[in-house]
Structure formats: C-alpha cells, structure tokens
Amino acid sequence: MAAKRSLDGEDGSPNKRTRTQPDSPSAELSQEAQERAVGITVFVAPEVPGFECVFKHRYTDFQVHEILPNGHVLHLIDKSEARRPARQTKTEPGPSNGHKIEDPSDEQLGSEDKTQKPPAEDPPAPAVPQQDEDPTLDLPELSVEDRSILVDIFGNEVTQKILKLHGAVLKNPERKPREHNTVISDVIPEKTKRTEAHMAVRSVFKSKLQTETLQDQPGVIAVKASSPVAVSGARGQHGGDHNGAPAPAKGKVGWQEMGGEYLHFTLYKENKDTMEVLSFMASQLKIPARNFEFAGTKDRRGVTVQKVALFRMHAERIANLNRMARGWKAGGFEHKKHGLQLGELAGNEFVLTLRDCHFPSGEGLDATERLESAQKLVSQAAESFKAKGFLNYYGLQRFGSFSTGTHTTGMKILQGDLKGAVESILTYSSDLLPENVGEESVNKVPQDDIYRADVIRKWREGSANAMDIRDKLPRRFSAESAIMQYLSKKDKKSGKLMQEEDWQGALMQIQRGLRLMYVHAYQSLVWNKVAGKRWELYGHQVVEGDLVIVGEKDGKATSGRMEETDQDGEPIVKPAADDSVATEDSFTRARPLSKEEAESGKYDIFDLVLPQPGFDVLYPGNEVGKYYEEFMGSEAGGGLDPHKMRRSWKDASLSGSYRKMMARPLNGVVECRVTPYEGADEQLVETDLEKMRKHGRGNGADATASGASAAVDSNGEGSATVGGADNVEPPHGDQANGDVAKSNIAVVMRFQLGSSQYATMALREMCKGGARAYKPEFNTVR
Structure with missing residues (x-):
C-alpha cells in the first residue's frame, strides 16, 4: 500500500x-x-526614494472591498436575518435587474418594521368571502397585449372581474385566498383554449392568481387568489433543483417574481480564505462548493467584502448559517436573473495600514520633524505612483x-x-x-x-x-x-x-477554478519575465510592434472575455463551455503598432498590453515577441513553445489573454496620512463595526454570531472588523494635537485598483521594495 x-x-x-x-x-x-x-525585478521610478514598513501586521490592516461595475464600493451593512418577499404590501416588481429581499440596513436597526407588523388597532380581515369588492379599487395596469389575450379567452366581462380580483389580492396581501371572490368563466369548450387560459393567468398575473377546471361544470374555469407562500427548504418535498430548493408549489412565489433564479449576497470574512468559508457553507447546505459563483478569491490575512451568487437558493437558508459563522457573515441578499458574469467587477478598494515605518531622512530629527519628513516622502511616493504608475506584475500570492x-x-x-x-x-x-x-x-x-x-x-x-x-x-x-x-x-x-x-x-x-489556477500561474510567470524584459529594452517609450487593444482609443474596444480576479489580481477564470476559439465579438483583440503610430504620440505606455501565452493571441512584433520563444523554450520556462499551446485535455489547452503592461490607481486618487502610534497592536483605522458600536447600533449577540466581537487573529490579537469606505480619516481633536513623540510611525492609505492589479505590487513600487509582509507567530494550541 x-x-x-x-x-x-x-x-x-x-x-x-x-x-x-x-x-x-x-x-x-x-x-x-x-x-x-518569478520575474519581479524592476521599478518604474527608481529615483523616487521609498521607505521600509510592515503590512498585514494585523489582518485589520488589510481591508479590501470589491467595486461593483456601477462604481459602488461594496460593504456589508445588513445585520438582520433575511426574509422572503412573500407578504410584501407593495405591488409586484417591475422589469428591474433584481429584487431586493426586505432587510433593514444598519441605519434601520432597532426601528419597527411597519411592513411586517401592522398596527395593533387594525381590525383583522373578515373570515367570510367578500361579496362586493371595493368599487374605487385602482386596477393594475396591463399591457395592451396582455389585456387582449385575456379578453380573447374570457371575454370583456369576466376579464374585468379577474382584474378586480387581482387588484384586491395586491391591496390586501394579508387575506387568505378563501377571503377573496372566485371568478367563474363562461364555458370554454376547446381544450386548447382552456390550456391557454391556465397559462395566460399564471403568466400575466405572475402566479398571484391560480386557475382550475371545475369537475362538476365541464369547460368552466375558476380563477382564485393563489395560496400564501409556505415555508420552503424543508426536505422531503418533491421537485426542486441541485441546490436543494424545492420547486414552487401551486401559489408559491416563483423565482422570476423574486427577481431571478440567482441569489446574490455579500460575503464579509476576516482572516479566512474564500473557499474555506464557501466550503463550510456548502457542507451545511448539502450542495457542491462549486455551485457558488464569485469574482475571485480574497486574501486570508485581511478583512474583505465580496459578492457571491448561487443558483436557486433562498436567502433564509444562507442567512440561517450566520448563527454558526465564525469570522464571516453573509448579508445584502438580492435575487437577480443572472449569476456573476465575467466583467462584473470594476476593481477593489484597499484601506491599508503600514506599520513600523522607517524613512531614509529620519536620522537626527526630533519627533515633529520626523513626522513632517515622513509625510513629505510619502506624498512624493504617492504622487509618483499616481503619475507614473507601476509595472502590472503578478504578485507573489x-x-x-x-x-x-x-x-x-x-x-x-x-x-x-x-x-x-x-x-x-x-x-x-x-x-x-x-x-x-x-x-x-x-x-x-x-x-x-x-x-x-x-x-x-x-x-x-x-x-x-x-x-x-x-x-x-x-x-x-x-x-x-x-x-x-x-x-x-x-x-x-x-x-x-x-x-x-x-x-x-x-x-x-x-474545483475547476483552482485547477485552472495552476496553468494560469505558469502563464503569469512568463508574463512577469516578459514585462521586465520589455521595460529593460524600451522603458516608457512606445515602439513599433508593441500591442494595443483593437479600438480602445476610439472607445470601441471589443467586450472581451475578461478574467475574474481577486483584490490582488488573482484570476478565477470561467471559460466558455466549449473553450473554442472565441469570435471577434466575444474576445479582446490586440494589434501591433506601426512605426508611424508608435511615433505619433497618440499612444502611451498605459495603452500597451502583453499577452499571456496561448493559441489565440498575437505576440509583439519586436524583440519582446522573440523573448517569449527564448524564455519558454529554456529549462526555466519548461521547454515549451508559445506557438503550440493546444492540448488534448481541455483544461490544459490555453487560448491566452491580454494584460495591460502598466497600471495606476483608478480615478487618480491616493489618500495617505502619517500617524504616530505606541503599541504594536494599536488600532489605527476605525472599522465599520466600531462605528456601529460607537453609535449604539451593534449588539453583542449579533457580533458574537458573526465571530467579530471577540475575534482573535493568527497572532493572538483581539480585533474588531469590517472595513469601511470612509475609514481613512485624518485624526481630529485631541488626537490631531496629541503626543507626536510616540515611538512608532504608521502610514494609512486608501486607493482603488482595477480588477487585474495587485496591491502588493503597487506597494512595492511606492516603497521601493521596503514593504515586508508580516510573518506572524502561530499558537499551535488554538
């Protein structure tokens, strides 16, 4: 054995x-x-001085929030359990992209949920059928086409009664079905016509009404209010899907009515891997972990917030797992018609705390002068970072x-x-x-x-x-x-x-996403080696043969098959089902610049792309292209041929992709502040959780459930969590005029990067290699 x-x-x-x-x-x-x-060798601005520091000393020093395509920075703000939208008092959702599960935000915590608890003085609904509907009832608007279909089947008079019934159901959602009138149709002799009637009522009224053919009156259809939504998710029911959610029974709210078949939610985690959390959730839900869709894994040692999607899953089942959560929490539930598609991530916002900073010009200065000198050097590094950017290396992670x-x-x-x-x-x-x-x-x-x-x-x-x-x-x-x-x-x-x-x-x-990581890591090694060589050969100059994205300068770039990436550019690639060569409309294309174009001034270094090796990419038409062959053919490169990347095994057959050679912060903003501190574990950035507690909105029970109130990281330190968008604030009050003689200096910064860019590589450029990841001591007992 x-x-x-x-x-x-x-x-x-x-x-x-x-x-x-x-x-x-x-x-x-x-x-x-x-x-x-791994090919990380050069700096863009070596003449700009850097400084030494330690990052990720505490996992709260590294806070990451995904930026959604609309520019919104994602935060976990939901603290209550999810509720199904079955008994909402508002009308049916329109044709929006998604329907929010009713869930109060932090600002609403503690306030009465009036839509869920009607005033006590409201009389209960009568227990007998209402013979006369409200004559002033506003009937829901129907499209001309829908009304025409109903009239064609039922006639004008019966259609009007059906519309009044639908209006009553929407106006009085608390009533039981038997408390509403039943509309009886005329005889419909043709079976095909009766089938059309059943389908039309279900479709037009979004399952708020149900139909049945009367047994004692052949050809007659009864139209009734649908049964209330029962609690779903129980085992033993027939029907359902691969996530264990039962198929909607007669009268239940369908997936489309909730907003779509995909449940989107926000996952907050501290000091945990994305897959570690999702694997636990999958084990409790009795589904494969691969069913979860996400834009990329997030660092273990950090506080991160990201979007996750799951097909045909009810929000309550995910929310109930919060009771068992340690170091993570799910919230922000919303149903949508699609999962997490490629490109649904604009980037990531980072809030970083750099500790134990040492500056080359700090010798012989008093405390105040040290801070002033440090602020000047950090500002200089940040300005260079904004203007000149950094080589878009794949980082060590x-x-x-x-x-x-x-x-x-x-x-x-x-x-x-x-x-x-x-x-x-x-x-x-x-x-x-x-x-x-x-x-x-x-x-x-x-x-x-x-x-x-x-x-x-x-x-x-x-x-x-x-x-x-x-x-x-x-x-x-x-x-x-x-x-x-x-x-x-x-x-x-x-x-x-x-x-x-x-x-x-x-x-x-x-898992396929992880399996593909291995071959993409090799591509990344090649890319890093080539990027460094390209900079050594030509620097910031644009030369003949350099590659640019087709149509990008004209705003007509093809909507390419982009990689989904994490906060450090770590791609989770979800190729098309057949992995065939993409068409011009579905894959980003690049082309080489002519000598005239390179010298025209129209293009700069930030326009250039370098390919990851594959069978469906173009290589630069200059010395850089030759270097692909040289490195990949060497022993260090595995003796491979960049022009022969097809394999019989689909997962090893790489089409390749393009990556910008240079990167710089989104929106050109880098916020930095230098601050003194004393204790090694002193909290320097106020978190959202701390803000909620300060305003009396956090409660111990909920915080403990999320594993946050008494969280202990891998260094044994206590910490509060949940990074916020507004937490890089200059000190104020006594803090601003406080003890500048504290022995340590920290730099707190916030910036945003695109979805395929590494924060560690940005720090490397600003600090000139002086940023060192903290190596924690581990307690083997915990």
Missing part, C-alpha cells in the same frame, strides 16, 4: 513543499529573492506560499507530466511534521500546515483513509483532499485500489 502511494522523488526522499518560514532555514528566502524567482509554486504544477501539466503535477501538489516539508516542530519554532508554524504535512505523510504510508483525510485535513487544502480521496478509492469486493495511477482523474477532482 505504502509503495503504491509513494510520490517521492528519484532520491527516495519526499519532494519538499515548504513554507518560507524561519523554521525551515533551507527554504527561507528573502522577499527580494522570491520576487526575482499568484505563485503560492510553498517552495514548489503553483507555476511549477502548471508547467508540469502543460508538459503532459500529470503525475509530476500531482506530486508537486502533495509535497510537504518534513520540518512541518508534528514530531519535528521543536519548541524554538512552535510559534512560527501555522497549525494548519502541521496538520497538512501529517495527513499527507500518513496517507503515503497507507495509514490514512478517505475518512481520515476528510476529518483531519483543514478545509482550505481542498486540492490535496480531493486528490488523496480519489486515489484512495477501493473496489468494494476486492479491496484493491481502483485508480491509484489515474493522475488526470485525480486532478479533475479539484
């Missing part, structure tokens, strides 16, 4: 996939060395946090070495095994990584089965879990392993 599961290297020792943590000196590399390894990066796995997939790809995913460092984590490094190793190494080791030895993998491997290692469970499957009769060498089958068990 152990031999069959051994995925060791040629020397017999396990391939090592270690974190660059101090507990493993052989794997420890400087941040600069790690960046160079793109390539994984282990010594065997995701790009190595992607390279092996493209080489056809699928066994090697599996090996690279299942490597671990023996230094992370429980027996090898000594006292000197016990606080420097994430507990999840220790669990991961231990489970993989036991699986290789044959002492861990599928149940052990599910129970002991942390959820965020979904790729490792999927592979090991697949390769562990046994024949029920013989007990022999059935697919221990089905490497492609094992890789296919990984």
Whole structure:
C-alpha cells in the first residue's frame, strides 16, 4: 500500500513543499529573492526614494472591498436575518435587474418594521368571502397585449372581474385566498383554449392568481387568489433543483417574481480564505462548493467584502448559517436573473495600514520633524505612483506560499507530466511534521500546515483513509483532499485500489477554478519575465510592434472575455463551455503598432498590453515577441513553445489573454496620512463595526454570531472588523494635537485598483521594495 502511494522523488526522499518560514532555514528566502524567482525585478521610478514598513501586521490592516461595475464600493451593512418577499404590501416588481429581499440596513436597526407588523388597532380581515369588492379599487395596469389575450379567452366581462380580483389580492396581501371572490368563466369548450387560459393567468398575473377546471361544470374555469407562500427548504418535498430548493408549489412565489433564479449576497470574512468559508457553507447546505459563483478569491490575512451568487437558493437558508459563522457573515441578499458574469467587477478598494515605518531622512530629527519628513516622502511616493504608475506584475500570492509554486504544477501539466503535477501538489516539508516542530519554532508554524504535512505523510504510508483525510485535513487544502480521496478509492469486493495511477482523474477532482489556477500561474510567470524584459529594452517609450487593444482609443474596444480576479489580481477564470476559439465579438483583440503610430504620440505606455501565452493571441512584433520563444523554450520556462499551446485535455489547452503592461490607481486618487502610534497592536483605522458600536447600533449577540466581537487573529490579537469606505480619516481633536513623540510611525492609505492589479505590487513600487509582509507567530494550541 505504502509503495503504491509513494510520490517521492528519484532520491527516495519526499519532494519538499515548504513554507518560507524561519523554521525551515533551507527554504527561507528573502522577499527580494522570491520576487526575482518569478520575474519581479524592476521599478518604474527608481529615483523616487521609498521607505521600509510592515503590512498585514494585523489582518485589520488589510481591508479590501470589491467595486461593483456601477462604481459602488461594496460593504456589508445588513445585520438582520433575511426574509422572503412573500407578504410584501407593495405591488409586484417591475422589469428591474433584481429584487431586493426586505432587510433593514444598519441605519434601520432597532426601528419597527411597519411592513411586517401592522398596527395593533387594525381590525383583522373578515373570515367570510367578500361579496362586493371595493368599487374605487385602482386596477393594475396591463399591457395592451396582455389585456387582449385575456379578453380573447374570457371575454370583456369576466376579464374585468379577474382584474378586480387581482387588484384586491395586491391591496390586501394579508387575506387568505378563501377571503377573496372566485371568478367563474363562461364555458370554454376547446381544450386548447382552456390550456391557454391556465397559462395566460399564471403568466400575466405572475402566479398571484391560480386557475382550475371545475369537475362538476365541464369547460368552466375558476380563477382564485393563489395560496400564501409556505415555508420552503424543508426536505422531503418533491421537485426542486441541485441546490436543494424545492420547486414552487401551486401559489408559491416563483423565482422570476423574486427577481431571478440567482441569489446574490455579500460575503464579509476576516482572516479566512474564500473557499474555506464557501466550503463550510456548502457542507451545511448539502450542495457542491462549486455551485457558488464569485469574482475571485480574497486574501486570508485581511478583512474583505465580496459578492457571491448561487443558483436557486433562498436567502433564509444562507442567512440561517450566520448563527454558526465564525469570522464571516453573509448579508445584502438580492435575487437577480443572472449569476456573476465575467466583467462584473470594476476593481477593489484597499484601506491599508503600514506599520513600523522607517524613512531614509529620519536620522537626527526630533519627533515633529520626523513626522513632517515622513509625510513629505510619502506624498512624493504617492504622487509618483499616481503619475507614473507601476509595472502590472503578478504578485507573489499568484505563485503560492510553498517552495514548489503553483507555476511549477502548471508547467508540469502543460508538459503532459500529470503525475509530476500531482506530486508537486502533495509535497510537504518534513520540518512541518508534528514530531519535528521543536519548541524554538512552535510559534512560527501555522497549525494548519502541521496538520497538512501529517495527513499527507500518513496517507503515503497507507495509514490514512478517505475518512481520515476528510476529518483531519483543514478545509482550505481542498486540492490535496480531493486528490488523496480519489486515489484512495477501493473496489468494494476486492479491496484493491481502483485508480491509484489515474493522475488526470485525480486532478479533475479539484474545483475547476483552482485547477485552472495552476496553468494560469505558469502563464503569469512568463508574463512577469516578459514585462521586465520589455521595460529593460524600451522603458516608457512606445515602439513599433508593441500591442494595443483593437479600438480602445476610439472607445470601441471589443467586450472581451475578461478574467475574474481577486483584490490582488488573482484570476478565477470561467471559460466558455466549449473553450473554442472565441469570435471577434466575444474576445479582446490586440494589434501591433506601426512605426508611424508608435511615433505619433497618440499612444502611451498605459495603452500597451502583453499577452499571456496561448493559441489565440498575437505576440509583439519586436524583440519582446522573440523573448517569449527564448524564455519558454529554456529549462526555466519548461521547454515549451508559445506557438503550440493546444492540448488534448481541455483544461490544459490555453487560448491566452491580454494584460495591460502598466497600471495606476483608478480615478487618480491616493489618500495617505502619517500617524504616530505606541503599541504594536494599536488600532489605527476605525472599522465599520466600531462605528456601529460607537453609535449604539451593534449588539453583542449579533457580533458574537458573526465571530467579530471577540475575534482573535493568527497572532493572538483581539480585533474588531469590517472595513469601511470612509475609514481613512485624518485624526481630529485631541488626537490631531496629541503626543507626536510616540515611538512608532504608521502610514494609512486608501486607493482603488482595477480588477487585474495587485496591491502588493503597487506597494512595492511606492516603497521601493521596503514593504515586508508580516510573518506572524502561530499558537499551535488554538
């Protein structure tokens, strides 16, 4: 058994996939060395001085909010449970893009919900049918076409009665169906005509009315008010869909009436991976995690807010999970007619706190002079960032946090070495095994990584089965879990392993978005290498053969198949079903500039794009294009050919895409302030949750339910969460005139980047490599 599961290297020792943590000196590399390894090498403005700082010291120091296509910055403001729109007093929704689930915002917390609780003095609805409807009742407007259909079927007199019934139902939603009149039609002899009648009433009145053919009066149809919406989601009902939501019974509100078949909601999380949260939600909902749609994964160490969509899911089922949530919360429920489509993300807004800042000009200055000097240098760096931008590199996050990066796995997939790809995913460092984590490094190793190494080791030895993998491997290692469970499957009769060498089958068990990440990481490595080479060759000059998007300067760029990305440009790619070559109308196209165009001044460095290698892209018509062949054909590039990127396996057959070579902040705004602080864990940016508590709107029960009131991050620090749009505020009052002699200096900044741009690379340019990600100590007991 152990031999069959051994995925060791040629020397017999396990391939090592270690974190660059101090507990493993052989794997420890400087941040600069790690960046160079993936092609991050040059600065756009090396003459502008930078400064040293630490970011992500606390996860509340890194706050990210998605920017919706309409420019709205997304925030979690809903604190109450979701309610179905069944008993709303307002009329049916019009042809809008979505219908909001009634859910009070923070400003409405504590106020009485008058639409849900009618005044006590209101008399109850009569318990007998109303023989006479209100003669002054305003009848709902119908289109000429709808009215014509009804009149053609029922005649003018019966149609008028049906309209009055519909109006009464809308005006008195609290009444039971039996408390409304029943409209009886004339005899309709043709069966096809009766079928049209049933369909027309359901369609025209959005299922507010229902019909039935009377058994004792052949050919006669009764039109009644529909039954009230019953509580759905219970098991055992017939019908439904793959998310466990039952099909609407007669009289229930349909998906289209709620606004559409897709439930959109806002997911707030702190110090958790996107897939970690969604996997938990999926396990509770009894659905596959792949059913969730989102624009991109968000950093674990941060406070992030993003949109998520799910097909045919009721809001109550998601909202009920908030009771079990730890470190996350869902809200902002809304039904729409579509899921999260490509391009439905304008970018991300970042609110960053940079701590322990040191400036080259700070020596020999008193406290006040240090702050003034720091503010001047930070302002200079921000102005350069706004004007000159930065090379749009893929950051280190793109390539994984282990010594065997995701790009190595992607390279092996493209080489056809699928066994090697599996090996690279299942490597671990023996230094992370429980027996090898000594006292000197016990606080420097994430507990999840220790669990991961231990489970993989036991699986290789044959002492861990599928149940052990599910129970002991942390959820965020979904790729490792999927592979090991697949390769562990046994024949029920013989007990022999059935697919221990089905490497492609094992890789296919990984969620497709994550599976594609590997090959796209390789593309990103190539892109980084080429971007640096292009800058070394030509700098900011536009030259013949450079590529630009077709029609972009004229505002006629094709609406391309864009990547969905996270706050650092991490793409979650959802290709078309057939992955065939896209047409001109569905794929962004680029073209090379002629010598005359390059020298005309019409184009600048921010117009240029570089392709990710693929079978459906154009390469630059200059020395840069040749460098693609040179690097990809080398040993470091995997010995691949940029002009031969088709593969028999669809997931490894890359069409390629284009990425802007340069980036700069959206709307040209970078807000910065320099502030002194004393304690290492002092909260420097007020969060939305703190603002709510300040105004008495936060309550302990709700905060505890969301895992926020007593949240503890991986450094053991207490923290409040929920980053806000207005939380980069200059100090005021006593704080503004306070103790500037505090020993530490921090920089708080806010800026917005496009959906394919890395905040870490923007910081790298502003700080000239001086920004270092905080390496926390981990408590292995929690």
